[in-house]
Amino acid sequence: MVTVGLFIRVEAKPDKVEEVEERFKSVVEIVRKEGKAVVWFALRLGPTTFAIYDAFANDADRQAHLDANLPALQAAGVGLFTEPPTVEHIDVVASLVPGE
Template structure:
């Protein structure tokens, strides 16, 4: 059961919006390789604001993700792409529905 999640808010530097979008597209491939990250969304909240929502079965899985390849890649490119450090918010999932139409 999914109980743990993260919401990460990313604010692109002026002119770096496409770089952030491209990074998130590549992040999908990295997330696909993480067996303990069953739910991962890349979001565009406004022209310059992006987000990542991902969810995990356990706190251990969430911590593994925070120390995994996506986090490392984001840290390596944050200064060049982002106007401010990423805002990383741990979230407790109270309920969910996951059904494709």
């Protein structure tokens, strides 16, 4: 059951949009192997605005995922983003997830 999530918003530098998109695509396997996220999405919200939404069964999994991955996102962001990522911890009120 999904109970908590993360919503991470980033603003790509205009000349780095394609690189941000490719980087997010390459992260899917890392997240899958980690096994903490129940669902994980990389989203494009606008021409240069992206977000990651992922959800977890519990806060411990969310924190472990964040601890393992946020430093790499922040480091990559120095060259790719106009500002540091914004990270929101969210509570999931209801969900429809395959297999639940």
